[in-house]
Amino acid sequence: ITFRKRIDDNLLDKIEEALITSDVGVEIAVQLIERLKALVAENRLVESDAILEALKNEMAALFPALQEKEGFLPENGRVPGVLLVVGVNGSGKTTTIGKLARYFIRERGKKVLLAACDTFRAAAIEQLTVWAERTGCELIKGVPGGDPAAVAFDALVAAINRGHDLLIIDTAGRLHTKVNLMEELRKIRQVLLKKRPDLFVHTLLVLDGTTGQNALMQAREFNGVSDVSGLVVTKLDGTAKGGIVFSICKDLSIPVDFIGTGEGPDDLVPFSLPAFIESFFK
Amino acid sequence: TLSDRLESIFKTLRGQGKITEQNIKDSMRDIRRALLEADVNYKVAKDFVQKVMDRALGTEVQNSITPGQLIVKIVHNELTALLGGTSSEFSFIGPAPHKIMMVGLQGSGKTTMSAKLALYYRKKGKRPMLVAADVYRPAAIKQLEILGKSIQVPVFIGDQKNPVAICREATGQSEKEACDLIIFDTAGRLHVDAEMMRELEKIAAAEKPNEIFFTADAMTGQDAVNSAIAFNDRLNFTGVVLTKLDGDSRGGAALSILAVTGKPVRFAGIGEKIDQIELFHPDRLASRILG
Numbered sequence: 001i002t003f004r005k006r007i008d009d010n011l012l013d014k015i016e017e018a019l020i021t022s023d024v025g026v027e028i029a030v031q032l033i034e035r036l037k038a039l040v041a042e043n044r045l046v047e048s049d050a051i052l053e054a055l056k057n058e059m060a061a062l063f064p065a066l067q068e069k070e071g072f073l074p075e076n077g078r079v080p081g082v083l084l085v086v087g088v089n090g091s092g093k094t095t096t097i098g099k100l101a102r103y104f105i106r107e108r109g110k111k112v113l114l115a116a117c118d119t120f121r122a123a124a125i126e127q128l129t130v131w132a133e134r135t136g137c138e139l140i141k142g143v144p145g146g147d148p149a150a151v152a153f154d155a156l157v158a159a160i161n162r163g164h165d166l167l168i169i170d171t172a173g174r175l176h177t178k179v180n181l182m183e184e185l186r187k188i189r190q191v192l193l194k195k196r197p198d199l200f201v202h203t204l205l206v207l208d209g210t211t212g213q214n215a216l217m218q219a220r221e222f223n224g225v226s227d228v229s230g231l232v233v234t235k236l237d238g239t240a241k242g243g244i245v246f247s248i249c250k251d252l253s254i255p256v257d258f259i260g261t262g263e264g265p266d267d268l269v270p271f272s273l274p275a276f277i278e279s280f281f282k
Numbered sequence: 283t284l285s286d287r288l289e290s291i292f293k294t295l296r297g298q299g300k301i302t303e304q305n306i307k308d309s310m311r312d313i314r315r316a317l318l319e320a321d322v323n324y325k326v327a328k329d330f331v332q333k334v335m336d337r338a339l340g341t342e343v344q345n346s347i348t349p350g351q352l353i354v355k356i357v358h359n360e361l362t363a364l365l366g367g368t369s370s371e372f373s374f375i376g377p378a379p380h381k382i383m384m385v386g387l388q389g390s391g392k393t394t395m396s397a398k399l400a401l402y403y404r405k406k407g408k409r410p411m412l413v414a415a416d417v418y419r420p421a422a423i424k425q426l427e428i429l430g431k432s433i434q435v436p437v438f439i440g441d442q443k444n445p446v447a448i449c450r451e452a453t454g455q456s457e458k459e460a461c462d463l464i465i466f467d468t469a470g471r472l473h474v475d476a477e478m479m480r481e482l483e484k485i486a487a488a489e490k491p492n493e494i495f496f497t498a499d500a501m502t503g504q505d506a507v508n509s510a511i512a513f514n515d516r517l518n519f520t521g522v523v524l525t526k527l528d529g530d531s532r533g534g535a536a537l538s539i540l541a542v543t544g545k546p547v548r549f550a551g552i553g554e555k556i557d558q559i560e561l562f563h564p565d566r567l568a569s570r571i572l573g
C-alpha cells in the first residue's frame with residue numbers, strides 16, 4: 001500500500017480493508033482505526049506516510065501479550081516437560097510436532113520423545129512414525145482405535161524412566177463443537193497430571209493460518225478443556241496473514257510460540273511480534 | 283442474530299417516525315458487518331450489500347410492519363441465489379469411465395473427501411477406483427489405502443514417484459478392473475507454489491477429468507478468494523466441495539469462492555466418517571452465514 005496523500009476517510013478505508021482481509025476481524029479493525037483517528041485529532045499524526053508506522057505501533061501496543069514473555073520450556077530442570085499438541089482437523093499438528101522435534105533436538109540439544117495419541121484417523125500413527133524417523137527420536141504408540149489417554153500415560157512413564165527432557169504428544173484433530181471429543185482431551189491432560197501433579201504441561205493449540213473468525217471459538221473451547229499455553233499458527237507461507245491471533249490474544253491473553261512456514265522439518269519460526277506485524281503490510 | 287439486530291434497530295427508528303431511505307442505507311452497515319464476521323470476503327461483502335440495498339430500496343421495506351425481517355428475507359434470498367439456488371444432483375456427461383480430480387490447499391480434507399465420494403458413488407451403483415497421487419505427505423498413500431479398504435474400493439498405488447505418471451498408469455489399470463469412476467487424490471499445495479500448480483495442470487491435461495473439485499475448508503477466512511482465484515485461473519475447476527461443515531464456522535468463505543469463481547458447490551463434508559457427505563444445500567448455508 002502506498003500512502004502518498006493526506007490522511008482522510010479514503011485512506012482509513014484502505015487501512016480497514018487491509019486489516020479485515022488479514023483476518024484481524026471487524027472489532028479489532030475498528031478499534032485500530034479509532035486509535036488512528038484519535039492520533040490525527042490530537043495532531044499527533046499528520047503525514048500520511050507516518051500512518052503505517054503509527055498503525056504498527058498501535059498493533060504492538062495493544063497486544064503485548066502476543067509475545068511469550070516467560071521461557072517456552074521449564075529451564076529449571078523440571079523434566080520431562082510435556083507439550084500437548086491440540087487443534088481442529090487438518091490444522092498441521094502432526095507436521096508441527098515433527099518440526100518441534102527437529103527444533104528441540106538440533107537447536108536446543110534436548111532428548112525428545114513423541115507420543116502417537118491420535119488413535120483414530122487412518123494412518124495417523126504411520127505419519128508420526130515417519131517424523132520420528134526423520135528427526136531421530138523415539139516414539140511411543142498404541143494400537144489404532146486404542147485409548148489415547150492410555151498411550152499418553154505410557155508415554156509419560158517412558159519419558160520419566162528414560163530421562164527425556166521433553167515429551168511431545170500428538171492428538172487427533174477434533175472440532176471444538178464435539179463435546180465427547182473435547183472431554184477426551186480433558187481426560188488426556190488429567191491422566192498426565194494425576195500421574196505427576198507438578199508436571200509442566202504446555203498445551204499448544206495449532207491453528208491453520210488460513211482460518212477465519214472461527215479461530216476465536218476454537219481457542220476458547222480448547223482453552224476450556226486443556227488450558228492453552230501457546231499458539232502455533234501454520235501455513236503462513238501462503239497468502240494468509242493469520243490476523244485472528246489478535247482477537248485470541250485480546251480475549252484470552254494467549255501468546256503465539258511459533259509460526260509454521262512450510263511442510264519440511266525446518267519450517268518452524270519462533271514467533272516475533274515485530275516481524276509478524278511487518279508481514280501484514282508486505 | 284442479524285435478524286434480531288435489524289429488528290431492534292428498525293423498532294427504534296419506527297418509534298421516531300417513518301422509515302427513510304437513509305435508514306435502509308444505514309442498516310446495510312449491519313448487514314456488511316454480519317457478513318464480515320461470517321468470514322465473507324471484504325470486497326464480496328461490499329458488492330453483495332450493494333445488491334441488497336438496491337433491492338431493499340425498490341421494495342415495500344419502508345411500509346412494512348417488520349422492515350428488519352423483510353430486509354433479512356431479501357438478504358437470505360440473494361444469498362441463496364448466489365450460492366446456487368436449489369441444491370441439485372449433478373450428473374456426469376459423456377461415456378464412462380468418469381474422472382474426478384481433487385485439488386486444494388493442505389489439510390482441506392481432499393483425501394477424506396475422495397473416499398467419501400467413492401463410497402457415495404459406490405452406493406449409487408458405480409464401480410469407483412481411488413488413485414493415491416500424493417507422494418509427498420508422510421503416509422498419505424497409506425491413509426488412502428486404509429480408507430479404500432474400509433469401503434471395499436480399490437486404491438491404485440503406483441510404483442512411480444511422479445504423480446503425473448501415477449495418474450496415467452491408474453487410468454490404464456482402471457480399464458482392466460472395469461472401473462467406471464476414477465477419483466484422483468492429489469497432495470495439498472499452496473496456490474503460490476508454481477511448481478506444484480504446474481503439476482496439477484499436467485495431470486489435468488493428461489487425464490482430462492470430467493470434474494475438478496476445489497476442496498475448501500468451511501472455516502477458511504479472507505484468504506479463500508486468493509486460493510480459489512489462483513486454482514481456478516490455472517485449472518478452471520468445475521466445482522467446489524466444502525468440508526468440516528459439522529463445526530460452527532459460519533462458512534462465509536463459500537460465498538466468497540462462489541462470487542469470485544462462479545463455480546458451484548457440489549458436496550458438503552459433514553463429519554470425519556466416510557459416510558458423512560451430502561449434497562450441498564445453498565439455502566442451509568445462507569441461513570448459517572446470516573447466523
Ligand SMILES: Nc1nc2c(ncn2[C@@H]2O[C@H](COP(=O)(O)OP(=O)(O)OP(=O)(O)O)[C@@H](O)[C@H]2O)c(=O)[nH]1
Pocket residue numbers: 087088089090091092093094095096118121124171172173174234235236237238259260261262263267388389419470472
Ligand atoms: N504449506 C504448509 N503446509 C503445512 C504447514 N503445516 C502443516 N502443513 C501441511 O498441512 C497438512 C496437514 O498437516 P497435518 O500435520 O497432517 O495436520 P494435523 O493437524 O495433524 O491433521 P489431523 O491429525 O488430521 O487433524 C499436511 O499436508 C502438511 O504438510 C505449514 O506451515 N505450511
Ligand SMILES: Nc1nc2c(ncn2[C@@H]2O[C@H](COP(=O)(O)OP(=O)(O)OP(=O)(O)O)[C@@H](O)[C@H]2O)c(=O)[nH]1
Pocket residue numbers: 089090121173175386387388389390391392393394395416419422468469470471525526527528550551552553554
Ligand atoms: N470434522 C470433520 N473433519 C473432516 C472432514 N473432512 C475431513 N476431515 C478431517 O480433516 C483432516 C484432514 O483431512 P485430509 O483428508 O487428510 O485432508 P487433505 O486435504 O487430504 O490433507 P493434505 O493431503 O495434507 O493436503 C482429517 O483429520 C480428516 O479426518 C469433515 O467434513 N468434518
Ligand SMILES: [Mg+2]
Pocket residue numbers: 093094095118124170171172173
Ligand atoms: Mg495429525
Ligand SMILES: [Mg+2]
Pocket residue numbers: 392393394416422468469470
Ligand atoms: Mg491428503
